Amino acid sequence: MPLLEKLAHFLTWVPEKDYEFYLPEESSTQPVPEENKTQQQAIFPSVAVNLEYVKTAYNTMLNSDIVIREFNILARNRQYEAFILFIDGMVNSTMINDFILKPLMLRNSANSFEGEQDRVIAEAVTNNITVRKIKKFDIVSYITSCLLPQNSVKQVHTFSEIFSGVNSGNCALFIDTLNVVFDIEVKGFKQRSVSQPQNETVIKGPHEAFVENLRTNTSLLRKIVNNENLIMESVSVGNITKTKCAICYMKNIANDDLISEVQYRIHNLQIDSLLSVGQLEQLIVDQNTLGIPEILSTERPDKTSQYLLQGRVAVLVNGSPYAVIMPATISDFMSSTEDANLKPYFANFLKGLRLLAAFITLLLPGLYVAITCFHQEILPTELLFSILPTRQNVPFPVIIEILTLEISFELIREAGLRVPSPIGSTIGIVGALVLGQAAVSAGIISPILIIIVAITGIASFAIPDFSFGFHLRFFRFIFILLGFIAGFLGISIGIFVYLCILCNLKSFGTSFITSACTCSNKKSNDYFIPPIWKQEKRPAFLSTKKEKNQEAISMKWKN
Amino acid sequence: MNQTKLSSLEAISLVLTITIAHTVLSLPRILLNSTKSATLLNLLYVTGIVILLAWLIYYCFKKFPGQDILDVSHFLGGNILKNIVGSLFILYFVVSSSILLRNFSQSIQVIYFPMTNVTFVILFFIIAMTIVNYLSFHASFKATSFIMPFAIISVLFLFLANIDNFSFSRMFPLLGDGIIDTFITGIGNVSAFCGISVLYFLPPLLKKPENYKKICIASIIISAIYLFLCVATLLFMFEFFISNDELMPLYSATRYIEFGSFVQRLESVFLLVWMIVFVCYLGITSKISILCFKKITKIKYHKPLVLPFSLFMFAITLLPKNYAESIFFENTIFRYCVWFFIFAFCIGILLIANWKMRTNKKEEIS
Numbered sequence: 023m024p025l026l027e028k029l030a031h032f033l034t035w036v037p038e039k040d041y042e043f044y045l046p047e048e049s050s051t052q053p054v055p056e057e058n059k060t061q062q063q064a065i066f067p068s069v070a071v072n073l074e075y076v077k078t079a080y081n082t083m084l085n086s087d088i089v090i091r092e093f094n095i096l097a098r099n100r101q102y103e104a105f106i107l108f109i110d111g112m113v114n115s116t117m118i119n120d121f122i123l124k125p126l127m128l129r130n131s132a133n134s135f136e137g138e139q140d141r142v143i144a145e146a147v148t149n150n151i152t153v154r155k156i157k158k159f160d161i162v163s164y165i166t167s168c169l170l171p172q173n174s175v176k177q178v179h180t181f182s183e184i185f186s187g188v189n190s191g192n193c194a195l196f197i198d199t200l201n202v203v204f205d206i207e208v209k210g211f212k213q214r215s216v217s218q219p220q221n222e223t224v225i226k227g228p229h230e231a232f233v234e235n236l237r238t239n240t241s242l243l244r245k246i247v248n249n250e251n252l253i254m255e256s257v258s259v260g261n262i263t264k265t266k267c268a269i270c271y272m273k274n275i276a277n278d279d280l281i282s283e284v285q286y287r288i289h290n291l292q293i294d295s296l297l298s299v300g301q302l303e304q305l306i307v308d309q310n311t312l313g314i315p316e317i318l319s320t321e322r323p324d325k326t327s328q329y330l331l332q333g334r335v336a337v338l339v340n341g342s343p344y345a346v347i348m349p350a351t352i353s354d355f356m357s358s359t360e361d362a363n364l365k366p367y368f369a370n371f372l373k374g375l376r377l378l379a380a381f382i383t384l385l386l387p388g389l390y391v392a393i394t395c396f397h398q399e400i401l402p403t404e405l406l407f408s409i410l411p412t413r414q415n416v417p418f419p420v421i422i423e424i425l426t427l428e429i430s431f432e433l434i435r436e437a438g439l440r441v442p443s444p445i446g447s448t449i450g451i452v453g454a455l456v457l458g459q460a461a462v463s464a465g466i467i468s469p470i471l472i473i474i475v476a477i478t479g480i481a482s483f484a485i486p487d488f489s490f491g492f493h494l495r496f497f498r499f500i501f502i503l504l505g506f507i508a509g510f511l512g513i514s515i516g517i518f519v520y521l522c523i524l525c526n527l528k529s530f531g532t533s534f535i536t537s538a539c540t541c542s543n544k545k546s547n548d549y550f551i552p553p554i555w556k557q558e559k560r561p562a563f564l565s566t567k568k569e570k571n572q573e574a575i576s577m578k579w580k581n
Numbered sequence: 582m583n584q585t586k587l588s589s590l591e592a593i594s595l596v597l598t599i600t601i602a603h604t605v606l607s608l609p610r611i612l613l614n615s616t617k618s619a620t621l622l623n624l625l626y627v628t629g630i631v632i633l634l635a636w637l638i639y640y641c642f643k644k645f646p647g648q649d650i651l652d653v654s655h656f657l658g659g660n661i662l663k664n665i666v667g668s669l670f671i672l673y674f675v676v677s678s679s680i681l682l683r684n685f686s687q688s689i690q691v692i693y694f695p696m697t698n699v700t701f702v703i704l705f706f707i708i709a710m711t712i713v714n715y716l717s718f719h720a721s722f723k724a725t726s727f728i729m730p731f732a733i734i735s736v737l738f739l740f741l742a743n744i745d746n747f748s749f750s751r752m753f754p755l756l757g758d759g760i761i762d763t764f765i766t767g768i769g770n771v772s773a774f775c776g777i778s779v780l781y782f783l784p785p786l787l788k789k790p791e792n793y794k795k796i797c798i799a800s801i802i803i804s805a806i807y808l809f810l811c812v813a814t815l816l817f818m819f820e821f822f823i824s825n826d827e828l829m830p831l832y833s834a835t836r837y838i839e840f841g842s843f844v845q846r847l848e849s850v851f852l853l854v855w856m857i858v859f860v861c862y863l864g865i866t867s868k869i870s871i872l873c874f875k876k877i878t879k880i881k882y883h884k885p886l887v888l889p890f891s892l893f894m895f896a897i898t899l900l901p902k903n904y905a906e907s908i909f910f911e912n913t914i915f916r917y918c919v920w921f922f923i924f925a926f927c928i929g930i931l932l933i934a935n936w937k938m939r940t941n942k943k944e945e946i947s
Binding site: 044396397399400402403404405508509510511512513514515517518519521522523524525526533535 | 585689693694702705706708709712713716717719720721723724727728842843844845846847848849850852853854856857860861864
């Protein structure tokens, strides 16, 4: 870019093209527009041409796991050239042998039956004229209904559909003279079985977590929701990987605009690959401001179902044991699945504790620095006397001291996560011993600071959502710097700017702080939860089709 | 687009923020100096007048639904009057908030940063204000509604925690320097309710415009209670002539709070809350100024205006040569500005516009 042009660009202001989406107050029932499907290569009638096409597409000369088995089909005593295509390791070989190849190749009563070519279904005689309804012989329906004893057989017409099926563990059956291919489900790859949640454990509650297989995850949701209104739309994302995703929502509860917006964003992703839920989350959020999470991710099917029943939308990604839920507010990041299983007093007590934990994580080190550097008067004299001697021998200024310890703490935490689990605890012990005891004995760090950093660390682990906890841990460094530069002045300015940034955030058309904002606390938007019999309405910010969650008097047995 | 509009609580918070920002500085001292021991009585009297004025503002805007003072000025005197009123409002908000910022920064500097140049303290506020203004229009308004309860609680706590230090006999003589000083010249204390200036811009910003009346009255009543608590605390604690020397009278009152020997000297905690409120105030005034400028110049985007406005405010903040000059502006000039511009001029415009509207309707019917 020439210098003058650069200068002109610097001096002029170009309006940003902000993407605006607001969830309306009233739910609209506009139908979702169908996407324009791109033209795709249709199946050729000649099996030889199809074979060549498949071999070229799959690079069979290089790919060792692509299996093409050519054979002749026997149908009504006639032989047709055919081949099946599948990927070794992803299919159940017994099923292919017993339920595809045997019925098609071996002579049996079904494929050797000749019968009438054109079967008369009905016959009527009117004014000496005989009217006959004849069913023409159709090989495609004959094969589907007589020769393939499989529960899931789809007829597909394009190669992209075939490849999509084969890549996900299906078997494609090509037959000469037909411009249709049978996509037969014979999945049989090894997968992890449903196990306990690793990161979101609860005491009273189900102990099932999502796995890497999309279909298993959808079945887990179906099992819990147990309602025909649960929709699971299948979408492929990624030009290369064509990763299967499922957009899940309750069609009679979720707002149509919200569903359309999720569909719109996911359908309009022009990426080569989608490998995890984390990637999808970053690709569909409104703003990526300062790393504040705006979409909830969970490994728990019960939590996902709970949000689906509220009227939110969840997205599952094949290969990822997590679901992303949208929209999400700050309250969701501070809630645990345990809350719903506890009595409201205890649940709200825990929620209050978590709020305190969030404040401590974000502000405690910054406040400590501010008080130590500028506002010593706030410390009671006795406390000041006990702190002073411990700090006297420390050679560093407080900012260096706290940054060293905070960064060391983060290092220990990161190392503990990355090392194999048997030696994970060793890292903790070594870290605690070296950094705690030894550093204090050496007079490098004051004991009070160890207490501050330890409380901050513990508080950060009390935040139920990992992403939100991470965000708070990251931001505490900014507050430490602000506290060091200008004491409470810096902290107060930091709090205000941070609060404004939170207020500015939107998650799929809803305000991020809706549930925490005192002025919008109506219709079940509250941070603290009421008793279950009082949870009559769904959150107002979701603008759901069904406002009521339960009857006004839910415990009718009392009347 | 309902999410970009203000709820009733947010709107009330805006009015309160302006009052609280002034109260943190020298407003209670000004009130006490003008009406002495009769300040509480005067405050009740003035509150009644301001409630009437707020109702009048609501009544005048009833004929102009969804319009603010600039739209009404445009209806009354075309673009010329609209530009004049808009420019006056910009000048009022920018100058008053800049001078207040100077005073506040000067106080903070004296208390915490005696070795630092006041410009650095001012810069902190200006940078925060600029960042916030770059965010969406609604963000700082919403943030204000979060912070406002803490500000009110802080003053309530200040009042309750200092009860032991109160000498209730200080409210006597009840009529202070006499009836004339309390009820005639004391009318000047309506300037304490300077937050009323925001009411002129609220109608188009409200989520539920039908709540405008409730907002007008509620914001004045809450402001009055807040002012009453502040003035009562100072009046019962100090001799009003002693408080004259203090930078921030409320800050002085916080120094006396103690619960046993462990909880003492909580003034910095109070100051933390008040500093947040003050940044809120700066955010609101600068945003309304930008809104005015955008409206009178018919500019589509507000973001390019943020930096020039911030620089403009920063420049005005540095104009007073010393603290005495800026305090003179706050104590004297600002009071008259509020009187003549916010109460007399703007209400006058609204009344004449109503009269014009009525005449136009009569002409249409005839």
